[in-house]
Amino acid sequence: MTDTALASLSNGLVYAAMLTYAIAMVVFAASLAARAPGRRPLAEPALGTSRRQGGVGVAVRDAPVPARSPVVQPAPGRRGGNIAMSLTWLATLLVGAGLVARGLSVGRVPWGNMYEFSVASAFAISAAFLVLSLRRDLRWLGLLVVVPVLLTLGLAVTVLYTEAGQLVPALNSYWLIIHVAAAIICAGAFCVGTALTVAYLVADTSERRVSRGSRFWGSGLARRLPPAQRLDAMAYRIHTFAFPLWTFAVVAGAIWAENAWGRYWGWDPKETWAFITWVGYAAYLHARATAGWKGRKAAVIALVAFAAFIINYFGVNIFLTGLHSYGGLPS
Amino acid sequence: MWARWAWRTLTSMRTALLLLFMLALASVPGSIFPQRQTNAAAVNMYLADDPAKARILDRLGMFDVFGSPWFAAIYLLLFISLAGCVLPRTRQHWRAIRSRPPAAPKHLDRLPDHRELVSPSPPEQALAAGAEHLRAARWRVITTSGTLSAETGYSREIGNLVFHLALLVLLAAVALGSLGGFRGNVVIREGTAFAASSAQFDSISPGRLFSTTELPPFSFTLDRFTADFQRGGQQAGAPRAFRADVSLIASPGQSPQQRTIEVNEPLEVDGVKVFLVGHGYAPTVTIRDGAGDVVFHDSVVCLPQDAGFTSTCVVKAPDAFPQLGLTGFFLPTATVDPSRGPYSRFPAPDDPALFLAAWEGDLGLDTGRPQSVYKLDTAAMRRVGIKALLPGQRWTLPDGSVISFDGYVRFAAFAVARDPGKELALAAVLVAMAGLGLSLSVRRRRLWMRASPATGGGSRIVLAGIARSEHASAASDLDRLAAALHSSRPSPTPAAPPLHGKAAP
DSSP: OOHHHHHHHHHHHHHHHHHHHHHHHHHHHHHHOOOTTTHHHHHHHHHHHHHTTHHHHHHHHHOOOOOOTTTSSSSSHHHHHHHHHHHHHHHHHHHHHHHEEEEEEHSSSSSSSSSHHHHHHHHHHHHHHHHHTSSSOOOGGGHHHHHHHHHHHHHHTTTSHHHHOOOGGGGGGIIIIIHHHHHHHHHHHHHHHHHHHHHHHHHHHHHHHHHTTTTEEETHHHHHHHHHHHHHHHHHHHHHHHHHHHHHHHHHHHHHHHHSSSSSSOHHHHHHHHHHHHHHHHHHHHHHHSTTTTTTTHHHHHHHHHHHHHHHIIHHHHHOOOOOOOOOOOO | HHHHHHHHHTTTTHHHHHHHHHHHHEEEEEHHHHHHHHHHHHHHHHHHHHHHHHHHOOOOOTGGGGGGGGHHHHHHHHHHHHHHHHHHHHHHHHHHHOOOOOHHHSSSSSSSSSEEEEESSSHHHHHHHHHHHHHHHOOOOOOOOOTEEEOOOOOHHHHHHHHHHHHHHHHHHHHHHHHHOOEEEEETTTEEEEEEEEGGSEEEEETTOOOOOGGGOOEEEEEEEEEEOOOOOOOOOOTEEEEEEEEEEESSTTTOOEEETTTBOOOOEEEEEEEEEEEEEEEEEEEOOOTTTTTEEEEEEEEEESSOEEEEEEEEEEEEESEEEEEEEEEEEEEEEEEEEEEEESSSOBOOOOEEEEEEEEEOGSSSSSTTTOOOOTTTEEEEEEEEETTTOEOOOOOOOOEEEEEEEEEEEEEEEEEEHHHHHHHHHHHHHHHHHHHHHHHOOEEEEEEEEEETSSSSEEEEEOOOOOTOOOOOHHHHHHHHHHHHOOOSSSSOOOOOOOEOO
């Protein structure tokens, strides 16, 4: 039934992609760790004084750092960032090819079980990042994207691995293409949104601490990030793309459920956590328009909502039993 | 006074946010504890395993979270809060749409986003050119002497309001479905028929406003059930195809039609859908008493317990004397494991066997207490033997009764459902999604333009703009307007009729 040569080619491509992502991750990390622009002449003495003089030194240290983006400043980490971006492109193409080979080997869309869904999600995260990077410099975000991609692929090839095979009857529907594809794209967008939110929280914390004159472990990292306000705006924009799409994914799932089980909503664990995720992101969007909740608190809500998304994706299939337990996991 | 305060508090965004959190949090136990609505058997097991704890949980509504009063309280408060917020905003926005863009502030150059330029055209012409450009871009424009005000992006708030109002309609649709709909489950063996009447369902949960007489009078016979399973490989035993062939009689007196029901292909009769939701085996058992008279003959539905379809069976023969009961397993592909005992290693009937224990005594059917057909109450019974049977084999009990395992048929479990609210629900979510798309993609912006005569001909122009939605700016609009003004050259004839106070269509 399945073309075994194509299936093993697909596995090989996924492993090759993981190796490439791993190298990209190291290079991204190294380029972030490389000294930030303008730090060298000021930082070393200032660090010494800051301890004795209650933070005054830090204010001095950070104040003259010009535009905090690595975009305009040639930096030692810049070339590394370029290499890592190229590696990410290559790795994404490899994962994409792996998906295509898997799809051809089984003669259907390559997202019929948890393994395939995870590989497709890793591709979606990576692709979302690369698409966004076409219009702006996102090398500073690379590490925060490649790490979850590698984690997802790592889980896929170990815990979740499933041989190429046919679908269970429950999944044999064109809604599989629509509903699951939407969920996969959401995984990509939510994950990149989360990476941006984390970056925002680091940058914002750094900005606050620095303005108060105290120290923060992430300040060195934050110096490589755009200003907090811009990060917040970017995170918001990607969430405003992902939220309607998630709404669509849930609705498509409901239509499918009506057609397969006779009810469009039945509080199955998967449905319940999809609902919790939806409510979480809805709360995030509302929090941004509520006095006292804008900014950091809203960002934390986005992180909680993403946690619900992850629970829905892994937790429900692995720990809870329900109608969606056809991930192909050995019981 | 306090009522006003309470209403204001309830309809505030902060309260809505809090209620959203509570709604999310309140849903969590519904995914952790088994729910009566979806898995009543698991709830009963929970109650049996740890009655003390389970009783407390049950009291708290943990086994019926989504039907519990506290869950209803949260979402009803949320919807009241939503209505209390959205309805006044609808009125407000209705007025905003009908009113004119506000007049230009006195000092446009004090707004953070502004442009100053010089045009060779006289002020009226420059304003007319600006108005023309903006109207072409679908802005609402009004001009007064020397100034222009424009606004766009009204559909953002329209989308926002439509989204929230559609959620209210969705709630109504869900209520309609649960009040006026019904859902029933039925298990049918091959060769037997089902007629849609409440008596024939194994379980039925009708809505409060649903009467079972509304059921269309259809019936169908399950002719054949086929199941295919993956053979070999890591996924061995995974189902690959299920198919129920049925003869449908759409209404009494009509001739039967051949139809198939598959997992994603329900059968639809007059607004009622029949879904294939499960399957299993029903071994055929005959029991004869010592005199050779048949006291039991039927195919007994056995409940599948695992992926290999190890199925538990119960047979009750009240007509035997003394009464006879059988408990045991039907194993489609029988294997005996030294530690696990007998089980089925594959779901297909490759090597079927029936493992039975026989009980004699009082079945307890006359006590008046309702009994499950899938459970044998052995309180007043005595076990008289155990035996493994292959199809065709017989087992003679000490008292001379003979049990024979004649073969098996398959059964299929169907859900029969009607939801009169589902079309409305679908319409509501489609409208909601359209509204959501508008409210998250459209940006609302205002622009102003002031043109005054410049010394030596032409005009001095100040443009300014503000964005009224998050993270948006009017900068690109200002750039475009400036470019349009720059490219428009003074014309020899005066521009268009007087524009004073004229609103855009």
